Amino acid sequence: MAKIKKKGTSGQAKNFITRTQAVRKLQISLPDFRRLCIFKGIYPREPRNKKKASKSSTPNTTFYYTKDIQFLLHEPLLRKFRDQKALAKKIARSLGRGEVGDASRLEKNHAPKLTLDHIIKERYPTFIDALRDLDDALSLLFLFANLPSSAHVPPKTIALCQRVTHEFQHYLITTNSLRKSFLSIKGIYYQATIQGQDIMWLVPYRFVQRVNGDVDYRIMATFVEFYTTLLGFVNYRLYSTLGLRYPPKFDTRSDENGAELAAFTLEGRTVGEAPKAIEANKQTNKTSNQEVSREVQAKVDKVIKSAGLDRTKDEQVVESTEEASDAIDKFEPTAPEADTLPQPDLSGDQAGSLFAPFVFYVSREAPKAPLEFILRSFGCTRIGWDAVLGDGAFTHDETDTRITHQIVDRPSLPEASLPAIPAASEGAVQKVRPGTRIPGRTYVQPQWVWDCINEGKLLRADLYAPGATLPPHLSPWVKPTRGGYDPRASLAEQEEEGEAELDEESDSDEEMEDATEEKKADTKEESEAESEDEEDINGGMDVAETDDDESGSEEEEDEDFGGFEEEAASESEDEEEAARTQHQKELEAEAAGLPFSSGGAAGESSKKKSAQAKKIASKKRKEEEELERQKMMMSRKKRKLLEKMIYSNKKQSEEAAKLRSKRRKLEKGEKGGQK
Structure with a gap:
């Protein structure tokens, strides 16, 4: 007969231990247990079955690996924690007796020091x-x-x-x-x-x-x-x-x-020799590797000569491997429809020479600490700021002729609203009136510095002039994906075929609907006002409707009923329906007081747009039908996976289309404002 296993000696009950059991096993307090776990990098674990891992009837929430707690038993910090606890008891006893001097002496001289x-x-x-x-x-x-x-x-x-x-x-x-x-x-x-x-x-x-x-x-x-x-x-x-x-x-x-x-x-x-020291270490490692490779190559050459093989190809390979260049390679896609490959970052030499030839002055309203750190990290050694911002500046004089760039974070104001600057005393730094511009100096906003280091090159400073609308500050870690919205590219490069025309039609339809709703609201108010006047004239009594109105309504109902001919509609009927809707839109535009086109070039352009929209819709329909045919040949697992991919791609394309339409409206509004 097999031996009966005792409960809690194997499986998850053995692999996991609760926090209460761990604290009792280590014989320390709960705050000390938390500190010890943080120092050692031990975190709670989630068992597959809490009921099996828990040895008691009450459900426990926090579990640890038993091996981790066993590992903590040999930690030297446990003795320090116990010494701290014993010292705390002695200090409390001394304070209870009124011996304040002994308590301070114990705390000052006998407190255990933790070293990590x-x-x-x-x-x-x-x-x-x-x-x-x-x-x-x-x-x-x-x-x-x-x-x-x-x-x-x-x-x-x-x-x-x-x-x-x-x-x-x-x-x-x-x-x-x-x-x-x-x-x-x-x-x-x-x-x-x-x-x-x-x-x-x-x-x-x-x-x-x-x-x-x-x-x-x-x-x-x-x-x-x-x-x-x-x-x-x-x-x-x-x-x-x-x-x-x-x-x-x-x-x-x-x-x-x-x-x-x-x-x-x-x-x-010397601080300037630090990068050279790094390069020297690389060169020594490189030369040592080359020496090793030469020794190996000499042995290989002997073997090849003894075998009598031609080694011209091998020489070419060795020569190509020995040639090394420090320039960073640029990865280019093999085909125009392929994905854009991630490009490597800047090298240390390129980063160190980005702002090296310039002298910057940081105005008082700009954030000095991050700008100083970034400018110095990218090669700038001469940075000045106002004396109010602290010591350590290259110059506190804003009128210094050596300054090439000044970072300003306030818009240009009219001279009437600028405060007056008192005359500088002897020996003091000459101050400049706020808002004034010193000739021969480039004024930029702080975002210019961040965009330059993310692009790896100096950008146009006029786009970041004080008071100018800044270009979008994009995250350097988010790369554009195929089918997604790319704010760096133009709309013509990323929009689909006929997307702009469809967006314009939808906008015009919305404008027409809004205008008709406003017109209907106005007519409704006028009719209500007229009915109130009639009620006043008739003494507030209702006037019975005539038979003509009833017959007119019946005739309208008969006209609205089209019968069953819609099922067999032809292309001519579609054209008549399109002309009817166009005429209806023109009537609504005329009633709303908006300009409309009764024919001519505008009518032809609208017909072309509608025909193009029909072509795009038919093309999409054919693609969907072809996709359905292909899905019929797939297995169920692959079909489900394909549907998930199509759903996610469709969602991404819809979001990108919304962003493109928003950008299209903004650009249209800017052009209208310029006109």
Whole structure:
């Protein structure tokens, strides 16, 4: 007889453990258990069957893997948590006795310090793993760097987040690793490429933040503690690869004056030689690989010579492989109807030379911090701003003749509404009256900087002039798909055949309907007014209808009845019906007071449009019939899959058509306004 298994010793009951059981097994409190799980990267799991995984009759909601909890039993942080708990008991006992000095001494000298270095090394065995997990870390640290200090968020945490994020930004500036950025509703998205890894993070706008009480800041502070340690390790590794000293020199007084990035001074190897050091490492690796390949090729040549084979083709292959160029290849589609291939990003040299020859001045209303970071990341070394925005500027004088571009975020106002500027005292920087333009300088709005770096080239500055309607700011990560709406392309390139004519007809029909409804409403009001007058004349008594009205209504009903001839309608009848509807539209337009065409060129154009619409409809009908024939030959599974694909494509095409019609109306309105 087989041995009976005991319940809860195998299957899901053995693989999963509840949170209460895990806390009891580790002998720590629930907040410490949460902190430990965040540090170690252990998260709740969802079993397939909660009833089988739960060992009690009451349904549990939170489960963990038993192996994960078993792994936590050997964590050195458990002893630290227990030491903290014992110290808290001693401090509470001293305070209960009134020994305040002993309590402060215990807290100051005997508090255990938590170090997460071993956890970072354990969770990220290679540096590439740490770079891949840097997206959420940067987003959270930049968020806390912009928060105001409060009881939940201490000033030390905010200062630490600001410091490690500025250090990371300095590395991106030095190596020109920033590639793309996008202004969204949530904040500013950035993307950088470090050692072949694309890292994207979000930086909130610098508005006044209101710290709400519905957010658990204890959990977020635990993540911040872990992420600051992680980013510190990453910054140290990145700086050491460039030969720079870490941490960089930090000027506290300059930081208090609002210098931010300028408060840091990089030391070690010359900052300008950092990209050269990266290229030197690549060249050494390349030469070593070439030496190895030459040794292998020499051995292969000996074998070929001993075999007596011709090696001209092999020489050509080797020569072609040895030729290497640093230029980025451009991928072109093989056929015009093929999909557009994703193009590679900018190289470091191209990014570092985009804004290098220019001198920028940031006006007071423009966001200084993101503009300074982006301009410096793309090669600009001389950036000035007003002294109110803080220290670290190339110049505080707006009238400096070296300035080539000025970033302005306010429209041009009339001179009468501009305030007067008082005379500058001796030694003070000369100020410029707001709204005035210095000749020989290019004035642009901040969006010009973002669009230039996303396009990888300098765009026309006149399109981004102060007060001008800006072009659409598009996300650099959303690529146009076939059949979708592309805001960069013109309407003629992406609209279907006859789409514009059909849209114009529908618009004209809507205008006619609106005009007729207005006319009917006016006539109804007039008839109501006349009936009120008749009632006043007749003393409020109803007047009986005559037999002529009844006979007229019967005749109208007889005229409306068309019999059963509609089933065998021919093309001539269709033409008569079209002419009748055209005549009806002309009568409605005449009644509404709108211009109409009784014949001539306008009538011919309307006939051509209607004929073209009929051709398009017949073509679509034939395509649908052909598709139905093809679906009959498919299996049921493939037919269902095809129907889903057709449905999704149709939905996408309808959305694209709506966007195109909206754009068509806007362009039509702009042309009408220009006229």
